[in-house]
Amino acid sequence: MGATPAFWLFMGPFLAGLVVFVYLPIAWSFVLSFNRAQNTVQPREFIGFQNYVDLLSPGPFLDSLWTFTIFAAIIVPLTFVLSLLLAVLLNQITAARAFFRSAFFLPTACSYVVASLVWKLSIFNGVRFGLANQVLSVFGVENIAWLSSVSPPWYWLVIATVRLWLQLGFYIILFLAGLQRISPELYEAAYVDGAKAGWQTFRHITLPQLRTTSVAVLLLNLIAAYQAFDEFYNLLGNSSLARPPLVYLYYTAQGNQDYGHGSAGAMILAALIVLVTLAQSRVYGFGKADT
Amino acid sequence: MRRARISVTVARYAALVVATVLFLLPFYLMLRNALATDREITGVDWTIFPSAPRWGNIAEVFEDSSANFAQALFNSAFIALAQTAGTVLLSSMAGYALARIPFRYATPIFYAVLLTLMVPPAVTFVPSFIIVSRLGWVNSYQGIIVPVLFSGFTAFLFRQYFLNFPRELEEAGRIDGLGYLGVFWRIVVPNSLGFFAAISVITVIASWNQFLWPLVVGQDRSMWTVQVSLSTLMTAQTINLHQVFMAALISIVPLVLVFVFLQRYLVQGVAETGIKG
Numbered sequence: 001m002g003a004t005p006a007f008w009l010f011m012g013p014f015l016a017g018l019v020v021f022v023y024l025p026i027a028w029s030f031v032l033s034f035n036r037a038q039n040t041v042q043p044r045e046f047i048g049f050q051n052y053v054d055l056l057s058p059g060p061f062l063d064s065l066w067t068f069t070i071f072a073a074i075i076v077p078l079t080f081v082l083s084l085l086l087a088v089l090l091n092q093i094t095a096a097r098a099f100f101r102s103a104f105f106l107p108t109a110c111s112y113v114v115a116s117l118v119w120k121l122s123i124f125n126g127v128r129f130g131l132a133n134q135v136l137s138v139f140g141v142e143n144i145a146w147l148s149s150v151s152p153p154w155y156w157l158v159i160a161t162v163r164l165w166l167q168l169g170f171y172i173i174l175f176l177a178g179l180q181r182i183s184p185e186l187y188e189a190a191y192v193d194g195a196k197a198g199w200q201t202f203r204h205i206t207l208p209q210l211r212t213t214s215v216a217v218l219l220l221n222l223i224a225a226y227q228a229f230d231e232f233y234n235l236l237g238n239s240s241l242a243r244p245p246l247v248y249l250y251y252t253a254q255g256n257q258d259y260g261h262g263s264a265g266a267m268i269l270a271a272l273i274v275l276v277t278l279a280q281s282r283v284y285g286f287g288k289a290d291t
Numbered sequence: 292m293r294r295a296r297i298s299v300t301v302a303r304y305a306a307l308v309v310a311t312v313l314f315l316l317p318f319y320l321m322l323r324n325a326l327a328t329d330r331e332i333t334g335v336d337w338t339i340f341p342s343a344p345r346w347g348n349i350a351e352v353f354e355d356s357s358a359n360f361a362q363a364l365f366n367s368a369f370i371a372l373a374q375t376a377g378t379v380l381l382s383s384m385a386g387y388a389l390a391r392i393p394f395r396y397a398t399p400i401f402y403a404v405l406l407t408l409m410v411p412p413a414v415t416f417v418p419s420f421i422i423v424s425r426l427g428w429v430n431s432y433q434g435i436i437v438p439v440l441f442s443g444f445t446a447f448l449f450r451q452y453f454l455n456f457p458r459e460l461e462e463a464g465r466i467d468g469l470g471y472l473g474v475f476w477r478i479v480v481p482n483s484l485g486f487f488a489a490i491s492v493i494t495v496i497a498s499w500n501q502f503l504w505p506l507v508v509g510q511d512r513s514m515w516t517v518q519v520s521l522s523t524l525m526t527a528q529t530i531n532l533h534q535v536f537m538a539a540l541i542s543i544v545p546l547v548l549v550f551v552f553l554q555r556y557l558v559q560g561v562a563e564t565g566i567k568g
Contacts, residue, residue, distance in 0.1 A: 006471035010388035017441035029418035041421040109546040111500035113518040227413040262417040
Protein backbone atom coordinates (compact mmCIF):
# COMPACT_ATOMS: atom_id res chain seq x y z
CA MET A 1 0.00 0.00 0.00
CA GLY A 2 1.32 3.41 -0.96
CA ALA A 3 1.71 6.30 1.44
CA THR A 4 -1.35 8.23 0.20
CA PRO A 5 -3.92 5.42 0.61
CA ALA A 6 -2.31 4.58 3.95
CA PHE A 7 -2.64 8.19 5.09
CA TRP A 8 -6.36 8.16 4.27
CA LEU A 9 -6.85 4.79 5.93
CA PHE A 10 -5.32 6.12 9.17
CA MET A 11 -6.61 9.67 9.03
CA GLY A 12 -9.85 9.35 7.06
CA PRO A 13 -12.25 8.17 9.79
CA PHE A 14 -10.96 10.73 12.26
CA LEU A 15 -11.09 13.55 9.74
CA ALA A 16 -14.63 12.64 8.63
CA GLY A 17 -15.74 12.68 12.28
CA LEU A 18 -14.02 16.00 12.86
CA VAL A 19 -15.88 17.52 9.92
CA VAL A 20 -19.28 16.08 10.86
CA PHE A 21 -19.13 16.52 14.63
CA VAL A 22 -16.92 19.59 15.11
CA TYR A 23 -16.80 21.80 12.01
CA LEU A 24 -20.32 21.19 10.68
CA PRO A 25 -22.04 21.89 14.05
CA ILE A 26 -20.16 25.15 14.44
CA ALA A 27 -21.03 26.21 10.89
CA TRP A 28 -24.69 25.23 11.39
CA SER A 29 -24.84 27.07 14.69
CA PHE A 30 -23.21 30.10 13.09
CA VAL A 31 -26.00 30.25 10.51
CA LEU A 32 -28.64 29.57 13.15
CA SER A 33 -27.33 32.39 15.33
CA PHE A 34 -28.63 34.88 12.72
CA ASN A 35 -32.09 33.33 12.79
CA ARG A 36 -35.02 33.19 15.13
CA ALA A 37 -35.03 29.52 16.12
CA GLN A 38 -37.50 28.81 18.87
CA ASN A 39 -38.32 25.09 19.27
CA THR A 40 -36.46 24.35 16.05
CA VAL A 41 -32.89 23.86 14.85
CA GLN A 42 -33.75 24.88 11.26
CA PRO A 43 -32.69 28.33 10.07
CA ARG A 44 -36.00 29.68 8.77
CA GLU A 45 -36.34 33.27 9.86
CA PHE A 46 -33.32 35.49 9.26
CA ILE A 47 -33.07 38.30 11.81
CA GLY A 48 -29.51 39.54 11.29
CA PHE A 49 -27.59 40.34 14.44
CA GLN A 50 -30.64 40.52 16.68
CA ASN A 51 -29.66 37.48 18.82
CA TYR A 52 -26.20 38.95 19.37
CA VAL A 53 -27.65 42.37 20.21
CA ASP A 54 -29.99 40.73 22.75
CA LEU A 55 -27.18 38.83 24.42
CA LEU A 56 -24.71 41.71 24.52
CA SER A 57 -27.24 44.15 25.96
CA PRO A 58 -27.23 44.35 29.75
CA GLY A 59 -28.87 41.13 30.92
CA PRO A 60 -28.29 37.57 32.06
CA PHE A 61 -25.66 36.69 29.43
CA LEU A 62 -23.38 39.60 30.32
CA ASP A 63 -24.05 38.79 33.98
CA SER A 64 -22.85 35.25 33.31
CA LEU A 65 -19.56 36.55 31.88
CA TRP A 66 -19.21 38.69 34.99
CA THR A 67 -19.89 35.61 37.16
CA PHE A 68 -17.12 33.80 35.31
CA THR A 69 -14.77 36.72 35.95
CA ILE A 70 -15.44 36.65 39.69
CA PHE A 71 -15.12 32.87 39.74
CA ALA A 72 -11.79 32.96 37.89
CA ALA A 73 -10.51 35.73 40.17
CA ILE A 74 -11.22 33.47 43.16
CA ILE A 75 -10.27 30.03 41.90
CA VAL A 76 -7.21 30.68 39.73
CA PRO A 77 -4.97 32.36 42.34
CA LEU A 78 -6.14 30.01 45.11
CA THR A 79 -5.44 26.91 43.04
CA PHE A 80 -2.07 28.25 41.96
CA VAL A 81 -0.83 29.13 45.44
CA LEU A 82 -2.19 26.05 47.22
CA SER A 83 -1.02 23.51 44.63
CA LEU A 84 2.43 25.12 44.47
CA LEU A 85 2.66 25.18 48.27
CA LEU A 86 1.66 21.52 48.65
CA ALA A 87 3.98 20.48 45.80
CA VAL A 88 6.93 22.30 47.41
CA LEU A 89 6.14 20.65 50.76
CA LEU A 90 5.94 17.23 49.10
CA ASN A 91 9.21 17.85 47.32
CA GLN A 92 10.97 18.68 50.57
CA ILE A 93 10.05 15.58 52.54
CA THR A 94 11.62 12.19 52.15
CA ALA A 95 9.34 9.72 53.94
CA ALA A 96 5.75 8.93 52.93
CA ARG A 97 5.83 11.22 49.89
CA ALA A 98 3.93 8.71 47.74
CA PHE A 99 1.26 8.38 50.43
CA PHE A 100 0.60 12.12 50.62
CA ARG A 101 0.65 12.47 46.86
CA SER A 102 -1.94 9.70 46.50
CA ALA A 103 -4.15 11.29 49.16
CA PHE A 104 -4.13 14.62 47.33
CA PHE A 105 -4.66 12.95 43.98
CA LEU A 106 -7.51 10.63 45.00
CA PRO A 107 -10.27 13.31 44.78
CA THR A 108 -9.58 13.69 41.04
CA ALA A 109 -11.33 10.30 40.73
CA CYS A 110 -14.58 11.93 41.84
CA SER A 111 -16.98 13.82 39.62
CA TYR A 112 -18.18 17.36 40.19
CA VAL A 113 -21.63 15.87 40.77
CA VAL A 114 -20.43 13.67 43.63
CA ALA A 115 -18.45 16.51 45.19
CA SER A 116 -21.41 18.89 44.89
CA LEU A 117 -23.58 16.25 46.52
CA VAL A 118 -21.30 15.85 49.53
CA TRP A 119 -20.82 19.61 49.84
CA LYS A 120 -24.52 20.48 49.54
CA LEU A 121 -26.03 17.69 51.61
CA SER A 122 -23.31 17.18 54.19
CA ILE A 123 -20.47 19.69 54.64
CA PHE A 124 -22.28 22.90 53.79
CA ASN A 125 -25.77 21.79 54.61
CA GLY A 126 -27.50 24.94 55.83
CA VAL A 127 -29.13 23.28 58.81
CA ARG A 128 -27.68 22.18 62.10
CA PHE A 129 -26.42 18.71 61.10
CA GLY A 130 -24.21 20.02 58.30
CA LEU A 131 -20.56 19.48 59.20
CA ALA A 132 -19.53 23.14 58.84
CA ASN A 133 -22.38 24.29 61.06
CA GLN A 134 -21.64 21.51 63.56
CA VAL A 135 -18.06 22.69 63.86
CA LEU A 136 -19.08 26.36 64.07
CA SER A 137 -21.67 25.62 66.75
CA VAL A 138 -18.80 24.54 69.00
CA PHE A 139 -17.68 28.16 68.84
CA GLY A 140 -21.19 29.41 69.42
CA VAL A 141 -21.79 30.52 65.82
CA GLU A 142 -25.38 30.39 64.57
CA ASN A 143 -26.31 28.14 61.63
CA ILE A 144 -25.28 29.61 58.30
CA ALA A 145 -27.37 29.06 55.15
CA TRP A 146 -24.33 28.49 52.97
CA LEU A 147 -26.02 28.33 49.58
CA SER A 148 -28.74 30.92 49.95
CA SER A 149 -27.05 33.66 51.95
CA VAL A 150 -26.48 36.70 49.72
CA SER A 151 -24.48 38.89 52.05
CA PRO A 152 -21.93 37.68 52.75
CA PRO A 153 -22.01 35.49 49.60
CA TRP A 154 -21.06 32.23 51.29
CA TYR A 155 -21.99 30.28 48.15
CA TRP A 156 -18.64 31.28 46.66
CA LEU A 157 -16.92 29.44 49.50
CA VAL A 158 -18.94 26.31 48.69
CA ILE A 159 -18.33 26.60 44.93
CA ALA A 160 -14.62 27.33 45.28
CA THR A 161 -13.86 24.55 47.76
CA VAL A 162 -15.56 21.95 45.55
CA ARG A 163 -13.22 22.81 42.71
CA LEU A 164 -10.16 23.07 44.94
CA TRP A 165 -10.81 19.61 46.34
CA LEU A 166 -11.26 18.11 42.88
CA GLN A 167 -8.43 19.75 40.97
CA LEU A 168 -5.60 20.54 43.39
CA GLY A 169 -4.18 17.02 43.06
CA PHE A 170 -3.87 17.41 39.30
CA TYR A 171 -1.94 20.69 39.57
CA ILE A 172 0.19 19.37 42.45
CA ILE A 173 1.37 16.60 40.09
CA LEU A 174 2.21 19.17 37.41
CA PHE A 175 4.19 21.31 39.87
CA LEU A 176 5.95 18.26 41.35
CA ALA A 177 7.08 17.24 37.87
CA GLY A 178 8.32 20.80 37.31
CA LEU A 179 10.15 20.92 40.63
CA GLN A 180 11.90 17.64 39.96
CA ARG A 181 13.27 18.99 36.69
CA ILE A 182 15.16 21.79 38.47
CA SER A 183 18.86 20.96 38.71
CA PRO A 184 20.09 20.71 42.36
CA GLU A 185 23.31 22.40 41.21
CA LEU A 186 21.45 25.70 40.88
CA TYR A 187 20.68 25.64 44.60
CA GLU A 188 24.22 24.53 45.52
CA ALA A 189 25.69 27.39 43.51
CA ALA A 190 23.35 29.82 45.26
CA TYR A 191 24.38 28.56 48.70
CA VAL A 192 28.03 28.99 47.76
CA ASP A 193 27.18 32.58 46.85
CA GLY A 194 25.71 33.04 50.31
CA ALA A 195 22.00 32.67 49.61
CA LYS A 196 19.90 31.27 52.43
CA ALA A 197 17.58 28.33 51.93
CA GLY A 198 13.97 29.44 52.10
CA TRP A 199 12.28 32.46 50.58
CA GLN A 200 15.44 33.76 48.85
CA THR A 201 16.14 30.62 46.85
CA PHE A 202 12.42 30.06 46.25
CA ARG A 203 12.04 33.57 44.85
CA HIS A 204 15.20 33.63 42.73
CA ILE A 205 15.58 30.01 41.64
CA THR A 206 12.45 27.90 42.12
CA LEU A 207 9.87 30.35 40.77
CA PRO A 208 11.82 31.37 37.63
CA GLN A 209 12.62 27.72 36.89
CA LEU A 210 8.93 26.85 37.17
CA ARG A 211 7.90 29.45 34.60
CA THR A 212 6.67 27.02 31.91
CA THR A 213 4.78 24.92 34.43
CA SER A 214 3.27 28.01 36.05
CA VAL A 215 1.97 29.34 32.75
CA ALA A 216 0.49 25.91 31.94
CA VAL A 217 -1.18 25.71 35.36
CA LEU A 218 -2.68 29.19 35.06
CA LEU A 219 -3.99 28.66 31.53
CA LEU A 220 -5.42 25.17 32.11
CA ASN A 221 -7.10 26.44 35.24
CA LEU A 222 -8.54 29.49 33.51
CA ILE A 223 -9.85 27.47 30.57
CA ALA A 224 -11.38 24.91 32.94
CA ALA A 225 -13.09 27.69 34.93
CA TYR A 226 -14.49 29.09 31.67
CA GLN A 227 -16.31 25.79 31.12
CA ALA A 228 -17.63 25.52 34.68
CA PHE A 229 -21.08 23.97 34.67
CA ASP A 230 -21.47 20.89 36.86
CA GLU A 231 -21.03 22.37 40.34
CA PHE A 232 -23.00 25.54 39.60
CA TYR A 233 -25.86 23.52 38.12
CA ASN A 234 -26.00 21.07 41.00
CA LEU A 235 -25.41 23.53 43.85
CA LEU A 236 -27.29 26.61 42.66
CA GLY A 237 -29.40 25.49 39.68
CA ASN A 238 -30.78 28.37 37.63
CA SER A 239 -30.16 30.85 40.45
CA SER A 240 -29.34 34.40 39.43
CA LEU A 241 -26.83 34.57 42.31
CA ALA A 242 -24.09 32.95 40.24
CA ARG A 243 -24.87 31.65 36.78
CA PRO A 244 -21.76 31.08 34.65
CA PRO A 245 -22.01 31.16 30.81
CA LEU A 246 -22.57 27.45 30.20
CA VAL A 247 -25.33 27.29 32.80
CA TYR A 248 -27.03 30.25 31.15
CA LEU A 249 -26.72 28.61 27.72
CA TYR A 250 -28.05 25.33 29.09
CA TYR A 251 -31.23 26.95 30.37
CA THR A 252 -31.58 29.01 27.19
CA ALA A 253 -31.07 26.19 24.70
CA GLN A 254 -32.32 23.14 26.61
CA GLY A 255 -34.74 24.82 28.99
CA ASN A 256 -36.40 27.35 26.68
CA GLN A 257 -35.62 25.52 23.41
CA ASP A 258 -34.26 28.83 22.11
CA TYR A 259 -31.53 27.63 19.77
CA GLY A 260 -31.06 31.02 18.11
CA HIS A 261 -29.86 32.72 21.26
CA GLY A 262 -28.17 29.48 22.35
CA SER A 263 -26.16 29.39 19.13
CA ALA A 264 -25.26 33.08 19.29
CA GLY A 265 -24.07 32.57 22.88
CA ALA A 266 -21.94 29.58 21.86
CA MET A 267 -20.37 31.64 19.05
CA ILE A 268 -19.52 34.49 21.42
CA LEU A 269 -17.99 32.11 23.98
CA ALA A 270 -15.98 30.34 21.27
CA ALA A 271 -14.77 33.67 19.84
CA LEU A 272 -13.69 34.88 23.28
CA ILE A 273 -11.66 31.78 24.04
CA VAL A 274 -10.04 31.84 20.58
CA LEU A 275 -8.98 35.45 21.25
CA VAL A 276 -7.44 34.43 24.57
CA THR A 277 -5.62 31.49 22.95
CA LEU A 278 -4.27 33.68 20.16
CA ALA A 279 -3.13 36.37 22.58
CA GLN A 280 -1.45 33.74 24.72
CA SER A 281 0.27 32.07 21.75
CA ARG A 282 1.50 35.49 20.61
CA VAL A 283 3.14 35.95 23.99
CA TYR A 284 4.51 32.44 24.37
CA GLY A 285 5.04 31.39 20.76
CA PHE A 286 2.60 29.22 18.86
CA GLY A 287 4.76 26.35 17.63
CA LYS A 288 6.31 25.83 21.04
CA ALA A 289 4.32 22.72 21.88
CA ASP A 290 5.10 21.51 18.38
CA THR A 291 8.70 20.48 18.91
CA MET B 292 20.70 24.73 64.23
CA ARG B 293 19.93 21.03 64.32
CA ARG B 294 16.93 21.54 66.55
CA ALA B 295 15.62 24.25 64.21
CA ARG B 296 15.88 21.87 61.27
CA ILE B 297 13.96 19.14 63.12
CA SER B 298 11.17 21.56 64.00
CA VAL B 299 10.94 22.66 60.36
CA THR B 300 10.54 19.03 59.32
CA VAL B 301 7.88 18.48 61.97
CA ALA B 302 6.01 21.58 60.77
CA ARG B 303 6.11 20.32 57.18
CA TYR B 304 4.67 16.95 58.12
CA ALA B 305 2.07 18.59 60.34
CA ALA B 306 0.92 20.78 57.44
CA LEU B 307 0.76 17.77 55.11
CA VAL B 308 -1.19 15.71 57.64
CA VAL B 309 -3.74 18.50 58.11
CA ALA B 310 -4.11 18.81 54.33
CA THR B 311 -4.51 15.03 54.00
CA VAL B 312 -7.28 14.99 56.61
CA LEU B 313 -9.12 17.71 54.68
CA PHE B 314 -8.67 15.89 51.37
CA LEU B 315 -9.95 12.60 52.79
CA LEU B 316 -12.80 14.13 54.81
CA PRO B 317 -15.41 13.96 51.99
CA PHE B 318 -14.68 10.24 51.53
CA TYR B 319 -15.29 9.69 55.24
CA LEU B 320 -18.58 11.61 55.04
CA MET B 321 -19.71 9.55 52.06
CA LEU B 322 -18.92 6.28 53.80
CA ARG B 323 -20.45 7.34 57.12
CA ASN B 324 -23.66 8.67 55.61
CA ALA B 325 -24.01 5.77 53.18
CA LEU B 326 -24.05 3.24 56.02
CA ALA B 327 -26.15 5.26 58.45
CA THR B 328 -29.86 5.83 59.02
CA ASP B 329 -31.27 9.25 58.18
CA ARG B 330 -31.75 9.81 61.90
CA GLU B 331 -28.05 9.24 62.55
CA ILE B 332 -27.14 11.63 59.73
CA THR B 333 -29.45 14.43 60.87
CA GLY B 334 -28.90 13.98 64.62
CA VAL B 335 -28.04 17.08 66.62
CA ASP B 336 -25.01 15.33 68.07
CA TRP B 337 -22.43 14.19 65.54
CA THR B 338 -22.30 10.43 65.01
CA ILE B 339 -18.67 9.59 64.27
CA PHE B 340 -19.64 6.35 62.57
CA PRO B 341 -22.90 4.40 62.60
CA SER B 342 -22.74 1.89 65.46
CA ALA B 343 -24.38 -0.74 63.28
CA PRO B 344 -23.38 -0.12 59.62
CA ARG B 345 -26.46 -0.68 57.48
CA TRP B 346 -25.24 -2.74 54.55
CA GLY B 347 -28.87 -3.11 53.50
CA ASN B 348 -28.62 0.44 52.18
CA ILE B 349 -26.79 -1.00 49.17
CA ALA B 350 -29.78 -3.12 48.17
CA GLU B 351 -32.12 -0.20 48.84
CA VAL B 352 -30.36 1.92 46.19
CA PHE B 353 -31.04 -0.71 43.56
CA GLU B 354 -34.62 -1.38 44.66
CA ASP B 355 -35.72 2.23 44.25
CA SER B 356 -37.16 2.28 40.75
CA SER B 357 -37.37 6.09 40.57
CA ALA B 358 -33.57 6.40 40.44
CA ASN B 359 -33.06 3.51 37.99
CA PHE B 360 -29.55 3.20 39.37
CA ALA B 361 -28.63 -0.25 37.99
CA GLN B 362 -29.47 0.93 34.50
CA ALA B 363 -27.48 4.12 35.09
CA LEU B 364 -24.42 2.10 36.18
CA PHE B 365 -24.68 -0.01 33.05
CA ASN B 366 -25.08 3.07 30.84
CA SER B 367 -22.04 4.77 32.35
CA ALA B 368 -19.89 1.66 32.07
CA PHE B 369 -20.92 0.99 28.47
CA ILE B 370 -20.41 4.63 27.46
CA ALA B 371 -17.01 4.86 29.19
CA LEU B 372 -15.71 1.67 27.56
CA ALA B 373 -17.06 2.43 24.08
CA GLN B 374 -15.87 6.01 24.20
CA THR B 375 -12.41 5.00 25.36
CA ALA B 376 -12.01 2.26 22.77
CA GLY B 377 -13.23 4.56 20.00
CA THR B 378 -11.18 7.57 21.05
CA VAL B 379 -7.96 5.61 21.44
CA LEU B 380 -8.38 3.76 18.14
CA LEU B 381 -9.33 6.84 16.08
CA SER B 382 -6.85 9.26 17.62
CA SER B 383 -3.91 6.91 17.70
CA MET B 384 -4.28 6.14 14.00
CA ALA B 385 -4.78 9.82 13.15
CA GLY B 386 -1.79 10.74 15.31
CA TYR B 387 0.33 8.12 13.59
CA ALA B 388 -0.66 9.38 10.14
CA LEU B 389 0.25 12.94 11.11
CA ALA B 390 3.57 11.89 12.65
CA ARG B 391 4.83 9.32 10.17
CA ILE B 392 2.97 8.97 6.86
CA PRO B 393 4.10 11.40 4.14
CA PHE B 394 1.22 13.09 2.33
CA ARG B 395 1.08 16.24 0.27
CA TYR B 396 -1.74 17.85 2.26
CA ALA B 397 -0.68 16.60 5.68
CA THR B 398 0.17 20.10 6.92
CA PRO B 399 -3.22 21.73 6.24
CA ILE B 400 -4.92 18.67 7.74
CA PHE B 401 -2.72 18.98 10.82
CA TYR B 402 -3.74 22.61 11.16
CA ALA B 403 -7.40 21.62 10.83
CA VAL B 404 -6.84 19.35 13.86
CA LEU B 405 -4.89 22.00 15.78
CA LEU B 406 -7.62 24.56 15.17
CA THR B 407 -10.11 22.43 17.11
CA LEU B 408 -7.85 22.61 20.16
CA MET B 409 -8.64 26.28 20.56
CA VAL B 410 -12.28 25.74 21.49
CA PRO B 411 -13.03 23.23 24.27
CA PRO B 412 -15.91 20.88 23.32
CA ALA B 413 -18.08 21.97 26.26
CA VAL B 414 -18.22 25.52 24.92
CA THR B 415 -19.92 24.29 21.75
CA PHE B 416 -22.38 21.88 23.37
CA VAL B 417 -25.31 23.73 21.78
CA PRO B 418 -24.03 23.28 18.19
CA SER B 419 -23.18 19.63 18.94
CA PHE B 420 -26.66 19.04 20.32
CA ILE B 421 -28.19 20.60 17.21
CA ILE B 422 -26.39 18.08 14.97
CA VAL B 423 -27.31 15.19 17.26
CA SER B 424 -30.93 16.25 17.13
CA ARG B 425 -30.80 16.57 13.30
CA LEU B 426 -29.44 13.02 13.15
CA GLY B 427 -32.29 11.83 15.38
CA TRP B 428 -29.75 10.67 17.97
CA VAL B 429 -31.24 12.34 21.05
CA ASN B 430 -31.75 9.73 23.79
CA SER B 431 -29.43 7.18 22.21
CA TYR B 432 -26.06 5.69 23.06
CA GLN B 433 -24.56 6.82 19.78
CA GLY B 434 -25.76 10.36 20.50
CA ILE B 435 -23.79 10.41 23.75
CA ILE B 436 -20.75 8.48 22.51
CA VAL B 437 -20.01 9.32 18.87
CA PRO B 438 -19.80 13.16 18.86
CA VAL B 439 -17.09 13.18 21.55
CA LEU B 440 -14.89 10.52 19.90
CA PHE B 441 -13.02 12.93 17.65
CA SER B 442 -10.73 14.53 20.17
CA GLY B 443 -8.20 16.75 18.44
CA PHE B 444 -6.35 16.95 21.73
CA THR B 445 -5.87 13.18 22.03
CA ALA B 446 -4.84 12.92 18.37
CA PHE B 447 -2.32 15.69 18.97
CA LEU B 448 -0.89 13.88 22.03
CA PHE B 449 -0.52 10.67 20.02
CA ARG B 450 1.23 12.56 17.23
CA GLN B 451 3.70 14.07 19.69
CA TYR B 452 4.32 10.64 21.17
CA PHE B 453 4.83 8.91 17.80
CA LEU B 454 7.27 11.63 16.67
CA ASN B 455 9.62 10.34 19.36
CA PHE B 456 9.05 6.65 18.61
CA PRO B 457 12.36 4.96 17.59
CA ARG B 458 12.40 4.90 13.79
CA GLU B 459 14.79 1.93 13.68
CA LEU B 460 12.05 -0.38 14.97
CA GLU B 461 9.73 0.70 12.20
CA GLU B 462 12.48 0.34 9.56
CA ALA B 463 13.12 -3.20 10.78
CA GLY B 464 9.46 -4.03 10.32
CA ARG B 465 9.46 -2.57 6.84
CA ILE B 466 12.44 -4.71 5.85
CA ASP B 467 10.44 -7.72 7.05
CA GLY B 468 7.82 -6.77 4.47
CA LEU B 469 5.26 -5.01 6.64
CA GLY B 470 3.20 -2.13 5.24
CA TYR B 471 2.07 0.94 7.20
CA LEU B 472 -0.78 -0.95 8.82
CA GLY B 473 1.43 -3.91 9.73
CA VAL B 474 4.14 -1.69 11.18
CA PHE B 475 1.56 0.18 13.23
CA TRP B 476 -0.26 -2.86 14.65
CA ARG B 477 2.67 -5.27 15.05
CA ILE B 478 5.47 -2.91 16.06
CA VAL B 479 4.34 0.55 17.12
CA VAL B 480 1.30 -0.38 19.24
CA PRO B 481 2.90 -3.31 21.13
CA ASN B 482 5.87 -1.08 21.99
CA SER B 483 3.69 1.81 23.18
CA LEU B 484 1.36 0.03 25.60
CA GLY B 485 2.32 2.29 28.50
CA PHE B 486 1.28 5.39 26.61
CA PHE B 487 -1.92 3.75 25.35
CA ALA B 488 -2.72 2.73 28.94
CA ALA B 489 -2.16 6.26 30.21
CA ILE B 490 -4.48 7.78 27.58
CA SER B 491 -7.08 5.06 28.15
CA VAL B 492 -7.18 5.53 31.92
CA ILE B 493 -7.60 9.30 31.56
CA THR B 494 -10.35 8.86 28.97
CA VAL B 495 -12.26 6.30 31.08
CA ILE B 496 -12.23 8.60 34.11
CA ALA B 497 -13.24 11.68 32.11
CA SER B 498 -16.05 9.75 30.43
CA TRP B 499 -17.41 8.23 33.67
CA ASN B 500 -17.41 11.66 35.33
CA GLN B 501 -18.77 13.75 32.44
CA PHE B 502 -22.07 15.41 33.18
CA LEU B 503 -23.14 18.20 30.83
CA TRP B 504 -23.17 16.20 27.58
CA PRO B 505 -25.07 13.12 28.89
CA LEU B 506 -27.48 15.50 30.64
CA VAL B 507 -28.22 17.24 27.35
CA VAL B 508 -28.43 14.17 25.09
CA GLY B 509 -29.65 11.39 27.41
CA GLN B 510 -32.77 13.09 28.69
CA ASP B 511 -34.88 9.99 29.03
CA ARG B 512 -34.69 8.08 32.33
CA SER B 513 -33.52 4.94 30.51
CA MET B 514 -30.50 6.86 29.13
CA TRP B 515 -29.39 8.48 32.39
CA THR B 516 -25.78 7.96 33.34
CA VAL B 517 -24.64 7.61 36.96
CA GLN B 518 -23.86 11.33 37.19
CA VAL B 519 -27.23 12.40 35.78
CA SER B 520 -28.96 9.97 38.12
CA LEU B 521 -27.07 11.31 41.16
CA SER B 522 -27.86 14.86 40.14
CA THR B 523 -31.56 14.00 39.92
CA LEU B 524 -31.46 12.31 43.34
CA MET B 525 -29.81 15.27 45.04
CA THR B 526 -32.11 17.90 43.55
CA ALA B 527 -35.32 15.92 44.12
CA GLN B 528 -38.15 17.29 46.25
CA THR B 529 -37.71 14.69 48.97
CA ILE B 530 -34.22 13.45 49.59
CA ASN B 531 -33.52 10.08 51.10
CA LEU B 532 -30.13 11.02 52.56
CA HIS B 533 -28.59 7.61 53.25
CA GLN B 534 -29.71 6.39 49.84
CA VAL B 535 -28.20 9.37 48.00
CA PHE B 536 -24.88 8.94 49.77
CA MET B 537 -24.84 5.19 49.13
CA ALA B 538 -25.45 5.86 45.44
CA ALA B 539 -22.59 8.39 45.42
CA LEU B 540 -20.33 5.89 47.19
CA ILE B 541 -21.14 3.15 44.69
CA SER B 542 -20.48 5.57 41.82
CA ILE B 543 -16.91 6.25 42.92
CA VAL B 544 -15.93 2.64 43.67
CA PRO B 545 -14.90 1.72 40.09
CA LEU B 546 -12.74 4.83 39.76
CA VAL B 547 -11.11 4.45 43.15
CA LEU B 548 -10.17 0.92 42.08
CA VAL B 549 -8.72 2.31 38.85
CA PHE B 550 -6.75 4.79 40.95
CA VAL B 551 -5.39 2.21 43.33
CA PHE B 552 -4.27 -0.22 40.64
CA LEU B 553 -3.39 2.04 37.71
CA GLN B 554 -2.03 5.14 39.42
CA ARG B 555 1.30 4.79 37.67
CA TYR B 556 -0.33 5.23 34.25
CA LEU B 557 -2.55 7.96 35.54
CA VAL B 558 0.28 10.08 36.92
CA GLN B 559 2.21 9.58 33.71
CA GLY B 560 -0.85 10.55 31.69
CA VAL B 561 -1.46 13.67 33.75
CA ALA B 562 2.14 14.78 33.46
CA GLU B 563 2.07 14.23 29.68
CA THR B 564 -1.34 15.73 28.92
CA GLY B 565 -0.99 18.61 31.35
CA ILE B 566 2.36 20.00 30.32
CA LYS B 567 2.15 19.36 26.62
CA GLY B 568 -1.38 20.70 26.48
